[in-house]
Amino acid sequence: MTRPIPYAPLLVSAETAVSETRSLRDLLRWAVGRFNAAGIFHGHGVDTAWDEAVFLMLEALALPVDQLEPYLDARLTEAERRRLAELVEARIETRKPSVYLVNKTYLQGLPFYVDERVIVPRSYISEILFSGVEGLWPDPSEVASVLDLCAGSACLAILAAQVFPLAEIHAVELSPEAAEVARINIADHGLEDRVTLHVGDLFAPLEGLRFDLILTNPPYVDAEGMGWLTPEHRHEPEMALAAGEDGMSVARRILAEGRDHLTPRGGMLAEVGRLRPAVEAEAPDLPLLWIDTEQSRGETFWISAEAWSAASSAESERKAAGAGKPRPARKPPKS
Numbered sequence: 294m295t296r297p298i299p300y301a302p303l304l305v306s307a308e309t310a311v312s313e314t315r316s317l318r319d320l321l322r323w324a325v326g327r328f329n330a331a332g333i334f335h336g337h338g339v340d341t342a343w344d345e346a347v348f349l350m351l352e353a354l355a356l357p358v359d360q361l362e363p364y365l366d367a368r369l370t371e372a373e374r375r376r377l378a379e380l381v382e383a384r385i386e387t388r389k390p391s392v393y394l395v396n397k398t399y400l401q402g403l404p405f406y407v408d409e410r411v412i413v414p415r416s417y418i419s420e421i422l423f424s425g426v427e428g429l430w431p432d433p434s435e436v437a438s439v440l441d442l443c444a445g446s447a448c449l450a451i452l453a454a455q456v457f458p459l460a461e462i463h464a465v466e467l468s469p470e471a472a473e474v475a476r477i478n479i480a481d482h483g484l485e486d487r488v489t490l491h492v493g494d495l496f497a498p499l500e501g502l503r504f505d506l507i508l509t510n511p512p513y514v515d516a517e518g519m520g521w522l523t524p525e526h527r528h529e530p531e532m533a534l535a536a537g538e539d540g541m542s543v544a545r546r547i548l549a550e551g552r553d554h555l556t557p558r559g560g561m562l563a564e565v566g567r568l569r570p571a572v573e574a575e576a577p578d579l580p581l582l583w584i585d586t587e588q589s590r591g592e593t594f595w596i597s598a599e600a601w602s603a604a605s606s607a608e609s610e611r612k613a614a615g616a617g618k619p620r621p622a623r624k625p626p627k628s
Contacts, residue, residue, distance in 0.1 A: 304326060304327060304330055305323065307378040307379070307381065307382050308378075310323045310374070310378050311371065311374045311375050311378050314369075314374060315368055315369065316365070316366050316367060316368055316369065317350065317354075317364055317365055317366070317367050317369060318365045318366055320350065320369065320374060320377055320378070321343075321346050321347065321350060321365075323378075323381075324342075324346035324349070324350070324377075324381045325342045325343050325346050327381055327382075327385060328342035328345060328346060328381075328384070328385070329342050331385040333345075333384065333385060333388065333525070334388075334523040334524070334525045334526075336523075336525070337390035337391070337392055337398075337413040337415065337525060338390075338391075338392055338398050338399070338413065338415060339391070345384075345391055346381070347361055348391055349377075349380055349381070349384065349391040349394065349395065350377050350380075351364070352391075352395045352397055353376060353377055353380055353395055354373060354377075358399065359402075380394055380395070387528075388523075388524035388525050388527075388528070389409075389525070389528050390413055390525050390528065392407050392413050393407065393408060393409055393413070393528060396408055398413060398414055400414050400415075400416075400419045400448050400452060401419050401420075401422075401423050401452060401455075403448075403451065403452065403455070403482075404481075405446055405448050405451070405478050405481075406446070406474060406477045406478055406481060407446055407474065408474060409528055409529070409530070410468070410470040410471050410473065410474050410530065411445045411446040411471045411474045411475075411529075411530065411533065412445050412446075412529045412530060412533035412534065413529060414445065414446055414448040414449075416448070416449060416510040416564055417564055417586045417588065417589045417592060417593050418449055418508055418510055418562055418564050418593060419448070419449065419452055420586045420587060420588075421562065421584060421586060421593060422449075422452055422453065422456050422508075423452070423456065424586075426584060426595075429560065429562070429595055430505070430506055430560060431558070433456055433457045433458065434457075434458065434459055436457040436459070436460045436505045436506055437459065437460055437461065437505055438460055438461050438462075438463070438502075438503070438504045438505050438506070438556070439453045439457055439460045439461075439462050439463070439504060439505065439506045439507075439508065440462075440463045440464070440465065440499070440502075440504040440506070440507045440508065440509075440554070441453065441462070441463070441464040441465070441508050441509075442465050442495060442496075442507055442508065442509035442511070442547070443465070443466065443467070443495075443509055443510060443511040443512070443543070444464035444465055444466040444471075444472075444475055444490070445466060445471050445474075445475065445510075445533060446471070446474050446475055446478055447464050447466075447474075447475035447476075447478050447479055447488065447490065448478065449464075449508045449510065450462050450463075450464040450475075450479070450484075450488050450508075451478060451479065451482050451484060451488065453506070453508060454482075454484050454487055454488060457506070460505070460506075461487065461489075462484070462487055462488040462489070463488070463489045463490075463491065463499065463502065463504070464479075464488060464489070464490050464491065465490075465491045465492075465493060465495065465496070465498060465499065466490070466491075466492060467492070467493065467494055467495075467532070468492075468530065468532060468533070469492055470530075471530065471533070472490060472492045475490055476490060495543075495546060495547065495550065496550050496551075496553075496554050499554065502554065503554055503555060503556045503559070504554060504555060504556060504559055505555075505556050505558060505559045505560075506559060506560060506561075506562070507551060507554065507555065507559070507560075507561040507562070507563075508561075508562050508563075509547060509561065509562075509563045509564070510563075510564040511536065511543040511544055511547060511563070511565070512532065512533055512534050512535055512536040512542075512543050513536050513540045513541075513543070513544060513564075513565050513566045513567075513568050514534045514535055514536060514540055514566070515536065515537070515538060515539050515540030515541075516535075516537070516538045516539075518540065519531075519534065519535050522534070539571060540566070540568050540571065541568060541571050541572075541575060544563070544565050544568060544571075544572060544575075545575055547561075547563065548572070548575055548576050548579075551601075552598065552601045552602065552605065555598035555601070556598065557598055557599065557602075558598065558599075559597070559598045560595060560596060560597040560598060561595070561596050561601075562584075562593065562594075562595050563593065563594055563596075564592060564593045565592065565593070565594070566592050567592065569583065569591050569592070569594075572594070578604045578605075578607065579596055579600075579601065579604050580596070580600050580604060581594040581595070581596050582594060582595040582596070
């Protein structure tokens with residue numbers, strides 16, 4: 294039996310797109326077709342080929358990325374069309390996420406500089422900060438100190454400065470290269486006097502400081518997951534993703550040390566991806582509150598210092614009671 298020749302979509306070259314299109318609408322249609330045909334992964338701030346094309350082109354044209362309609366039928370100059378076509382081709386050929394190509398991303402409407410020295414910011418914690426989940430922390434004006442642990446680009450530290458206007462903000466990042474990007478963002482937002490950046494390993498650089506709020510989005514990809522990364526994810530720093538064989542190498546240390554860096558009224562908000570079963574197995578006595586967001590289910594938890602201390606005290610009492618019990622007599626060996 295003769296197998297029919299599969300239908301092949303018509304895809305024109307970038308040069309043809311530059312010479313024959315005129316409006317932003319024309320070029321967006323071409324870009325979406327190219328992205329779909331190339332099978333690129335969307336997941337660094339966008340979910341579809343259309344969203345990625347819109348973001349890439351509006352940002353490259355220095356237009357508001359959330360206002361497409363006023364510009365959709367605007368006529369583009371040849372230089373603009375050529376630049377946009379080059380970015381589309383670069384996105385396909387390099388598999389770099391669009392935010393790296395234009396060095397810009399947005400969280401909660403705020404712009405952040407990014408490049409391949411940092412992971413692309415996409416933490417669910419940003420949504421929780423701005424949604425104001427009731428009962429997690431007191432009135433924002435009463436929060437005096439915040440720590441962004443594993444800060445990367447410092448986006449969470451900067452967002453925290455918006456939400457908690459009177460708080461002193463600290464950010465800790467292990468990678469000196471990522472810390473350079475964090476400094477750019479802190480300066481861009483005029484927060485040099487409010488955000489203190491530390492370069493070091495988790496709590497080590499903090500010299501006993503305690504905080505009303507710890508925010509942390511540590512590396513949490515396990516060894517198997519690292520093997521399944523898309524080409525787009527492989528442009529991100531490995532140390533910002535990889536967390537050992539079980540994905541818990543960093544989270545485990547945070548669970549062990551975090552309570553000692555909270556004020557008595559404080560708490561920690563941590564994003565751990567799909568590690569919920571592993572986290573609960575690691576700390577079965579902690580009353581963790583798992584928080585859902587618009588795009589996640591059970592990937593972020595909250596624990597207050599009060600609940601953490603109570604659970605730790607109860608565990609210590611159980612261990613002490615167990616240690617005080619007489620050991621059962623050993624049976625004599627059978628003759």
